[in-house]
């Protein structure tokens with residue numbers, strides 16, 4: 648009797664996960680969002696690079712005008728040239744903003760000014776990055792910048808643009824780029840798993856609320872994707888291994904366009920699905936304890952700890968990681 652109960656639980660747990668995934672893969676085609684939402688304009692945060700750039704290009708290829716919001720750096724400079732050249736009939740607006748700024752008006756004011764005269768029906772909250780380093784050895788400034796960029800900016804942006812859509816009775820869609828990193832803890836990059844699990848739960852929660860207003864919400868969890876994301880990985884071996892196994896940003900965009908308005912939580916690729924299946928066998932509580940016990944014995948832990956301590960010996964805490972240091976210093980400048 649007990650064996651049958653466990654067999655049924657095991658079967659349902661796998662079948663109810665894998666079944667819908669197979670259904671989506673076989674039956675969901677890539678949708679034209681201009682037709683689906685009668686959309687004229689989209690906003691893509693982090694639209695200058697990687698998954699965001701592929702999204703900006705795909706939307707433009709569907710005839711949708713795009714507002715690109717990203718840091719004022721080489722990627723943005725290059726997007727300013729490449730996008731209008733590739734899509735001459737499409738309008739682009741480039742808004743250079745630091746979404747990691749502690750004061751949200753630093754990025755919301757330019758974004759609102761750049762979109763006051765247009766109706767943005769599609770919002771892609773995609774900007775984000777990994778901050779590698781032990782929590783107590785990383786500057787609070789770098790930590791808060793990552794939290795702001797990965798979460799707070801997405802909340803601010805979503806609140807503003809969904810509010811406008813509801814007030815104008817317009818249909819639309821809001822999209823979030825989360826990560827399978829959010830399924831479990833990520834020691835040595837603690838802000839990553841926490842900010843991504845926030846994003847997932849936030850997206851799924853507001854999805855249920857916004858549907859009656861004809862606003863679809865979708866959150867995707869990409870498997871490793873070949874982008875500048877890994878520039879912030881430092882010498883963390885797990886991340887450099889993932890980079891070698893990574894797929895194309897276009898695959899993530901296609902998965903998002905297949906699923907938007909048809910399902911809320913999108914799990915893409917071998918790594919994401921593998922992680923989910925692993926957590927069906929090893930419960931979250933067990934995984935947490937395994938990490939708690941074994942992570943400190945892992946080579947990366949000592950390498951990262953010693954690296955941070957060495958840097959701290961000579962300089963300020965703010966320069967602990969390349970990405971965190973850059974973003975933190977930009978946040979300071981932006982205020």
Ligand SMILES: NC(=O)c1ccc[n+]([C@@H]2O[C@H](COP(=O)([O-])OP(=O)(O)OC[C@H]3O[C@@H](n4cnc5c(N)ncnc54)[C@H](OP(=O)(O)O)[C@@H]3O)[C@@H](O)[C@H]2O)c1
Nearest residue numbers: 693696697698718722746747774775826871872874875876
């Ligand atoms: N690549 C992966 O394996 C992977 C896997 C799962 C989830 N993701 C998620 O996918 C999203 C896109 O990342 P990606 O892989 O495409 O990496 P990416 O090429 O580094 O793109 C990140 C984008 O976010 C922008 N950005 C970062 N910090 C910002 C800030 N403070 N203010 C404004 N814009 C900022 C970047 O702008 P600049 O280029 O101008 O700096 C860039 O356009 C991220 O949320 C990431 O967490 C990636």
